[in-house]
Amino acid sequence: MEGDWQDRAFHHHIATLIDALDGPDFWTRLTRVIERFVAFDNWVALVFVRDRAPLVCAESPTPDGAVDLLFRAYLDGMYQLDPFYINACERPRAGLVTLAEVAPDNFRITDYYQRYFKSNIIGDEVQFNLPFEIGRTLIFSLGARRHYAERDIAQFALFAPWVVALMRQRLAYESLAQSAIDSALAGRDATPEQEALSEAGFASRFEAVTQQSGRTPLTAREIEVVRLSLSGFSTRAIAERLDISFETVRAHKKHIYAKLGVSSQSELFALFYEPMGAVGSIGSIGHAGG
Template sequence: MQVDFKALFQTLADWTGAAETSDRKTGETLLAMMRALVRFDDMVIFAYRDKARPIDLFSTFDADDHHIFVTLYQAGPYLLDPFYHTARAARAGVFRMRELAPDRFFSSEYYRTYYSQTRLAEELGFFVPITDGVTVVVSLMRREKTGVFPSGEFGLLKDVEPFATAFVRRAWGDLAGRFAEVGQGRGRRSEPVSAADRVWRRLNLTDREASIIELVLQGHSSESIGLKLDISTGTVKVHRRNVYRKLGISSQIQLLSIYLKNLQS
């Protein structure tokens, strides 16, 4: 598509003179600017900090899609999301999902059980580390009917990155307090951390077994896990078999079911 310069500059002019700085208004401004540049179907903005439940700052979803992309995601699946792990690593830039996903992501049970519900052809994100370990991710999504982002539009978004980063840092430069408020007000700040870690203790897994199984659920092959943990592929397979034996299961879908059930209990 052609860049809509009139819409872009009008949005910038309105933003410059705006007095309101709410999440909704800021999100709508960023949405209008991005839509003047490239075609996409939906946008969602999350803030991540360590293993805490992500804060949803803005989204364009209807009620049904909001349940899948936000409510259900925040309940536990975010812990297996490549975007979440990239945000935790404080990487900055614009990345396509397929650049970040593990080697077996698109055949993983996480993908089949959760991510396939999104019906996305492609998702890309602006990753903006801010302060106190917080990273804001602006995700642009194209549905299957729309198709993937053309290389030209992706290249344009790469050029836009410095401005998008500055915009996000100006709008949401201090979110650490928001994470603390969520924890104090709803008892949620520490819950995702302890819930994720409690799963493995409840299932009587060792630290090594837990590390391997988390990577399995994220969509890493045994070879990829061995490289990440600096152990042999054979050792990975032995630990994986031991875990399956401990849990009395024989498939990754059973493993994911146990994991998600325990996260939400």
């Protein structure tokens, strides 16, 4: 049976993508094919690295060509609260991943959501994931100002096999030795302390900040409670995840607040994620990736 012109055009675009696998515009061409079927507003290709800042493969340009400060704040450390990053590190799998699948129960009331995700992506996000070695996942993220409809998600799922297959072939042409710090701090001066915090894993970051501020260090379990809490897990969800009682989680939170001299989630977020820059003052629309 002869396909219609749309089918022919689609196959032609796939062919051009295969031809572009080793070229600098591969990711841009990939977005152009997908946006013919589903509208989105920003995109980014990253490598998630366990306990390290993501590596940037390619990113959508800002409308005015300026440095996207909000995306830089993400690379500086807020990626640690990104539900997609957490999921890729804890449960790596190839294929389509949606925000609805990975977002914790309290995600939309977190400071991370209100001060980064809502300003940067606004509505929704999906990612095509490809784990390729222990602790590393190549991701292609598409963010939208609106919520993706059921039909959009179905279209992404239909595309996932060939998108992931092309990502697997693309890996050979990515320069993954690039330091994420160079990307994150491009265009602004950074102190050695800022660079160290950007590259630090979650526990290392917390230890460094508490040492600098002269506060009482947190235990490993307390750090895990903070990470889950700031990521959007409710007290009950944290208890289930860590296999401890609801009251034990509440006790941990009480000790954490007392040790750090804070009285709210917002103060806790500010303590660990605002030393890198004035996150709260950033409001540009930028890239997906969290």
